[in-house]
Amino acid sequence: MKPRTDMAISTPDARRNRRFQLRATASEETLIKVAAERQGVSVTDFIMRSAREKAEQALSEQTRFMLDGKQWKAFLAALDRPPKDKPRLRRLFSEPHVAKRRS
Numbered sequence: 001m002k003p004r005t006d007m008a009i010s011t012p013d014a015r016r017n018r019r020f021q022l023r024a025t026a027s028e029e030t031l032i033k034v035a036a037e038r039q040g041v042s043v044t045d046f047i048m049r050s051a052r053e054k055a056e057q058a059l060s061e062q063t064r065f066m067l068d069g070k071q072w073k074a075f076l077a078a079l080d081r082p083p084k085d086k087p088r089l090r091r092l093f094s095e096p097h098v099a100k101r102r103s
Helices: 026-039 043-060 069-080 087-094 098-102
Strands: none
Touching: 026 043
């Protein structure tokens, strides 16, 4: 299976122009409607927010990646490149911890 490279970053404020069709039991429908109502959002917003959070969690927990030969070479090349100098990052790490600054 070829890995997806066109996955977008989660953008909950973007205009929705795609449609999902879902089937649910009566009890699932009731549960979702009640939960959405109690949170003061539409059923669509509730389902999309819940699905987006679950998808982001699943992807962030992924620990195994399948790469073809070209992708593997690119990955190794990225690992072998020397690190870029990041002055702001170096400055951040040289500052005292935020908890220590407040005391």
